[in-house]
Amino acid sequence: MLTQKALLAASRRPGMRRVVTGTPVTRRVVDRFVAGETLPDALAAVRALAADGIAVTLDHLGEDVTDRVEAIRGRDAYLALLECLAPLQLGRAAEVSVKLSAFGQALPVGGDDVALELVRPVVEAASAQGTTVTLDMEDSRTVDSTLAVLADLRRAHPGTGAVLQAMLHRTEDDARALAVPGSRVRLVKGAYREPASAAHQEKAAVDAAYARCLEVLVRGGGYPMAGTHDPALIARMLELVVETGRTPDSYEFQLLYGIRPGEQVRLARAGHTVRAYVPYGADWYGYFMRRLAERPANLQFFLRSLATKS
Numbered sequence: 001m002l003t004q005k006a007l008l009a010a011s012r013r014p015g016m017r018r019v020v021t022g023t024p025v026t027r028r029v030v031d032r033f034v035a036g037e038t039l040p041d042a043l044a045a046v047r048a049l050a051a052d053g054i055a056v057t058l059d060h061l062g063e064d065v066t067d068r069v070e071a072i073r074g075r076d077a078y079l080a081l082l083e084c085l086a087p088l089q090l091g092r093a094a095e096v097s098v099k100l101s102a103f104g105q106a107l108p109v110g111g112d113d114v115a116l117e118l119v120r121p122v123v124e125a126a127s128a129q130g131t132t133v134t135l136d137m138e139d140s141r142t143v144d145s146t147l148a149v150l151a152d153l154r155r156a157h158p159g160t161g162a163v164l165q166a167m168l169h170r171t172e173d174d175a176r177a178l179a180v181p182g183s184r185v186r187l188v189k190g191a192y193r194e195p196a197s198a199a200h201q202e203k204a205a206v207d208a209a210y211a212r213c214l215e216v217l218v219r220g221g222g223y224p225m226a227g228t229h230d231p232a233l234i235a236r237m238l239e240l241v242v243e244t245g246r247t248p249d250s251y252e253f254q255l256l257y258g259i260r261p262g263e264q265v266r267l268a269r270a271g272h273t274v275r276a277y278v279p280y281g282a283d284w285y286g287y288f289m290r291r292l293a294e295r296p297a298n299l300q301f302f303l304r305s306l307a308t309k310s
């Protein structure tokens, strides 16, 4: 728990970023979680997953941008990505995930407006080719802003997806509000370091909250997306879809690229819609550190790879 907190704190420290990204051996470990640094790398991963019957949501890595020029570059990267996805004709089987902090949400003045202005063309481009955008959820201070941007985008593009983090105390209420027809909601446990005032701190409490929120979403009228690798929660989702008589086109499982790949294939072969979250790009530091924090074994693997190299 202590290690997890330290890693999540480090994920936002520029000094640590320089140390970790400057270590040549890090790359091999990063490759397990990130599809590559370039757009062709990402497209190769999309093709390989599609061959296994797995849909994708692509994330051009980047977050916490502090100036408008960088935010515009983020938008342009997504527009280029969508342009390259079009010829693959995967439709909804290839969508994109965006972090509003990469679109300027955290700018000191008018960040919400900048993020909305810059993300809108991405949502329009996705809709034009018959697919969708999901707004990733970042730390708890951004939830109200992200849900407000979502509500605005949904007026013209109702398929725009949201992410809710079960660890937050507020999430059961948010899940109820979003469990309505046409509403796509990915439920995750939550990957950010949060204070006790905002979030459950113990794994058992987070898992129980996830199960409650999942039930709200699956019994509700929207399109639930179970974003987890947790075998117990995947099993609970399977029970709930049977109980509610949902057909495979009315829910999906979502897992991260490189994590439990065998389970991804197994669920897809069993007839469920499965979507892998595929991150790519050079700015992988924050994403990578969150993956290390989630699992002590990942950290050991990383440290071992450093030790064997030196």
Ligand SMILES: Cc1cc2nc3c(=O)[nH]c(=O)nc-3n(C[C@H](O)[C@H](O)[C@H](O)COP(=O)(O)OP(=O)(O)OC[C@H]3O[C@@H](n4cnc5c(N)ncnc54)[C@H](O)[C@@H]3O)c2cc1C
Residues within 6 Å of the ligand: 135, 136, 137, 138, 163, 165, 186, 188, 189, 190, 191, 192, 227, 228, 229, 230, 231, 254, 255, 256, 259, 260, 276, 277, 290, 291, 292, 294, 295, 298
């Ligand atoms: C599709 C998708 C999108 C996501 N989007 C967001 C988002 O927008 N905002 C956000 O805050 N969080 C997001 N997350 C991350 C999420 O919040 C969790 O941090 C992450 O999924 C780990 O939780 P878990 O449900 O897998 O359960 P855990 O209890 O952490 O893990 C259950 C099991 O899964 C496997 N596993 C989990 N994590 C790892 C790992 N890093 N490496 C290797 N094995 C692992 C292990 O076998 C572990 O025992 C997303 C997760 C997914 C799957």
